[in-house]
Amino acid sequence: MDLQLQGRPAAVFGGAGGIGARIATVLAAEGARLTIADRDRQAAEALAARLGGDALACGCDVSVRDEVREVVNRTVERFGGLQIAVQAVGLTLANWLPDITDRDIDVTFNVNMKGSILVAQAAVEPMRAGGYGRLVFIGSGSGMKGSAGMAVYSASKFFLRGLAHAVGLEAGPAGVTANVVCPSDVYPEGDEPAMTWHDPTLVRISCEKENVPDFEALRKRRIARNPARRACTADDVAWLTAFLCSPLAGYINAQTIGVNGGGLPT
Numbered sequence: 330m331d332l333q334l335q336g337r338p339a340a341v342f343g344g345a346g347g348i349g350a351r352i353a354t355v356l357a358a359e360g361a362r363l364t365i366a367d368r369d370r371q372a373a374e375a376l377a378a379r380l381g382g383d384a385l386a387c388g389c390d391v392s393v394r395d396e397v398r399e400v401v402n403r404t405v406e407r408f409g410g411l412q413i414a415v416q417a418v419g420l421t422l423a424n425w426l427p428d429i430t431d432r433d434i435d436v437t438f439n440v441n442m443k444g445s446i447l448v449a450q451a452a453v454e455p456m457r458a459g460g461y462g463r464l465v466f467i468g469s470g471s472g473m474k475g476s477a478g479m480a481v482y483s484a485s486k487f488f489l490r491g492l493a494h495a496v497g498l499e500a501g502p503a504g505v506t507a508n509v510v511c512p513s514d515v516y517p518e519g520d521e522p523a524m525t526w527h528d529p530t531l532v533r534i535s536c537e538k539e540n541v542p543d544f545e546a547l548r549k550r551r552i553a554r555n556p557a558r559r560a561c562t563a564d565d566v567a568w569l570t571a572f573l574c575s576p577l578a579g580y581i582n583a584q585t586i587g588v589n590g591g592g593l594p595t
């Protein structure tokens with residue numbers, strides 16, 4: 330199937346690692362012209378070089394307004410517009426309710442929530458101007474059903490749904506859609522770069538919750554419980570995201586879509 334992404338300018342925030350890198354790779358393979366924006370500038374440059382063509386790498390912290398705007402401005406300058414923006418950055422600081430610190434709250438709010446608003450604000454402008462826009466936020470199963478031990482993270486992922494819904498209604502008449510893609514656990518595979526699961530707070534709380542001794546046991550237990558008997562992969566997320574970026578998905582707006590094999594978090 331031709332997703333009709335050839336030549337379309339796209340920016341992936343958090344595009345240098347994990348799920349974001351997979352999304353960037355799939356969009357590039359489908360012909361999109363890519364900006365990879367990530368706090369890890371070196372990793373962004375390495376991926377841009379691997380993708381080849383005219384892929385652009387930008388160092389960017391999504392919680393900083395000027396840096397997000399700069400990514401959008403550079404994309405517009407380089408590719409003549411911005412039609413696709415994916416916000417994949419999301420921190421996963423896990424803690425039981427009594428132990429949640431001000432830092433957990435502030436950091437998560439700044440990156441997961443404020444960062445997503447900043448991306449929406451900056452990206453929608455050139456999308457409106459060009460009459461075509463696809464905004465995709467990477468949410469989480471914890472944004473479809475709250476996760477115990479992850480109140481702050483869950484709240485930040487539910488937040489994305491309100492944001493996407495409102496943006497989709499506001500910008501829809503200009504040909505812009507905004508949707509949230511909610512994966513279940515995506516575990517690091519092989520030599521993949523660091524992912525969410527390298528966060529020790531997430532591993533500790535998840536193991537305590539499932540009453541298992543370590544990450545491997547956690548992974549096995551959750552896979553055995555999933556109706557598909559496997560975990561979500563970065564590819565599962567990337568292909569749905571690519572479809573949502575396509576003109577073929579123009580009538581899918583302000584939606585939250587799970588990628589979870591039928592399983593939801595605990």
Ligand SMILES: NC(=O)c1ccc[n+]([C@@H]2O[C@H](COP(=O)([O-])OP(=O)(O)OC[C@H]3O[C@@H](n4cnc5c(N)ncnc54)[C@H](O)[C@@H]3O)[C@@H](O)[C@H]2O)c1
Pocket residue numbers: 342343344345346347348349366367368369372389390391392417418419420421440467468469470511512513514515516522523524525526
């Ligand atoms: N991995 C999972 O199990 C899983 C499950 C559900 C949802 N998610 C969501 O998917 C998204 C990606 O997860 P991942 O596991 O690939 O994450 P990851 O830890 O690999 O991070 C992705 C990228 O974000 C970059 N980044 C971190 N902070 C940043 C900032 N402030 N500004 C710009 N870039 C920043 C990192 O450098 C990295 O390249 C997140 O939103 C996460 O909440 C992940």
